[in-house]
Amino acid sequence: MGVAVRVLIVDDDDLVRHALRAFLTHDDRVVLVGEATDGSDVVQICEAVSPDVVLMDIRMPVVGGIEATRRVLGWNSRCRVVALTTLTTELTAIEVLRAGACGYLLKSSRPAEIIDAILSAHTAERVVSPGMQTPIVRDTVASGDPGIIRSTGLNDRELQIVQLIATGLSNTDIAEALSYAEGTVKADIRRINQLWQVHNRLQIVLRATELGIVTL
CATH class of the missing domain: 1.10.10.10 (Winged helix-like DNA-binding domain superfamily/Winged helix DNA-binding domain)
Structure with missing residues (x-):
């Protein structure tokens, strides 16, 4: 087996972090290296734990997930960010993808889907929840080109x-x-x-x- 993918959770909801922690710690393909409750300290934590993939909530009280995504990629452009959220609006998905996230998952996703998304993100693949497969979101994820949003x-x-x-x-x-x-x-x-x-x-x-x- 290869080296486990290092994962950082960024979410202000204690229950969400607990649920993610519960199944991430039982899969040998990933290792949970840290947690953050807001985007304001995400870079400091990234510097301390060096994640490969960040599971990023969107709606947080101080610094939200879109700005936090920009900060993570400013810290290390090779780090992958997967948005994990309850927000199902097309515009929100596009905004976080434009910020540099390589995936957009709903929190209603099954644990296996979240694990698969982490592994796919680590290999530079792009992922999106089936519930967000509108044409523009799908094309944005598939292309990796922010310009498609404008055209x-x-x-x-x-x-x-x-x-x-x-x-x-x-x-x-x-x-x-x-x-x-x-x-x-x-x-x-x-x-x-x-x-x-x-x-x-x-x-x-x-x-x-x-x-x-x-x-x-």
Whole structure:
């Protein structure tokens, strides 16, 4: 058997840490090297115990998991961070993946799934809970490229249209600004609606804001 993967737990919930500790200590493939209750001291603990993988909660009282993920990777870019959270929103998943996490698991995951995620993360594979397999989260995890969050499958013209919609321009005005037929603009908007699973211009703007394509 190879060397066990060194794991650090970062979670402010005593019960969660106890549950993770209970099954991590019974699997020879991993070794629990430390625990933290907040992201504020995570770098200090990492320096002391040198984890290979950090299981990172997202919602913590002082320094949350997204900022703590950045700090861990600033300490050692080869360390792997797997978010382990109750939060199921697409935007939260994207934010922590953009911060550098290589996986996103829900706390409802089975112990075997968490162990497998730790082992996969250690070998630089990317993991995501089945419950978070929306297209954009899946593509973000699979690619490892933060830029995919901004493109989200849009071509250059569609991206321009989204940005112009956010300024309040009508379809006619957008067509004139881009020198396209108005019918082309309408067709592109229908495709954006279908791709993003939204139904109107307001929802397009809200989704674009979430993804960082536009700023209101």
